[in-house]
Amino acid sequence: MSKSAPYATFSSFVNFSNKLREDGVPNRIDKTVFGAASGSVIYSTISALKSLDLIDENGIPSKQFVEFVNASDEDRKQILRDILRVGYSSLWDSSIDLETATAGQFDEHLREVYDVKGSTVDKSAAFFISAANFAEVPLSSHLKARKPIASSSSSRKSSKQRKKNNGNDLKAENELPIQPPAPAKPLEHQLVDLMTEDDLDADVKDAIWKLVQYLTAKRAKSNGFD
Template identity: 35%
Template sequence: MSVENTKRGTPPYISPSTFRHLVEQLQKNLPDRIDRSYLDELHSGSTSTQIMSALRYLSLADTLNKPTHHLKLLLASSGDERIKRLKDLANNSYGFIFNDSSVDLKTATYSQLEELFHNNSGVDGDVRRKCIKFFTSLCHDADVPLSPHVTKKVRMSQSSQPARTSVRKASSKGTKIMEVPQQKWQVPEHMELLNKLLDK
């Protein structure tokens, strides 16, 4: 029995690329239930949990993690129909933004979005930044116009993130990609002094 999700929790804060990749995978083969056993084949455990939470928030999965009618319509769409489905998804999921007459998304500032997310969901810090990043990405894909004050700030926050390199780590399930911060290696001061003494 399908149970629609009528409660809202924390807005999605998975990366937009993760969401797009998931939609592509679901289009190829939609499982009866989008659970950890399915998602762990594609992502790490923590990401799988965040994805399930995001799908429930967006009403793309019910409380039993089964695909909803909304998800099936989204997966069956393409082109202009896909844009329409994404726009409906944004409007239905982020009513606290679209229904707030005090904020015009075409001219809003980034701080106004931060306040809306905090007041509605209590999110702050890095989680709130990721929530806003996902929201603005969804709006972009749905052709929902956003203020340049917001989009510029989102781009700046992305460029300020530390660079990462991908390292493949072998495991019993196969090869996974583990991201580690990129570091700049420096020669210790005592080694530099030793080299100078040896040169004399």
């Protein structure tokens, strides 16, 4: 099984590290040490820590993570460089050169080596680029200028649609009967659909399922089925 790549935001990773620098590093990292952070931040940050070998499967922090947390912002740069070399070991072998790589090459590497799929490519790329910039890891200007794939695709689609509406199809579209919008799915149904996404880990799916159960019970109660 391929090693996973962090998909949390780098700011969440740093903010959590700063919190531990103030509160002290516990002997286990679990969701109870995140304070008021949202479920998505908690689970994505824990996943990132595991991916970077900063905690083990039981949440036990490594000596390197404790060192990183307690270091000054300046000293964290060198420690993070070492962390990235271990967490993304394939990026420092002959398969890719970070100082000359294009954004496309980097995205392909994430997909092939780390099995990153869909919109998670954007999240994983953003984490690494932000972390590398903080750690002063040399990156190509092409990689630093990477644009999110999802928004670029959406933008191209919108542009094509605008061109279509400005052409001969505009008249035909205006002659079509106006259809009322389809009723929105209940939130719990949308959440169940979300659970089918391939890039969700087990902890996130568990959190979503608990929310589905809560919403279903609440709806039943409001409908008089309690």
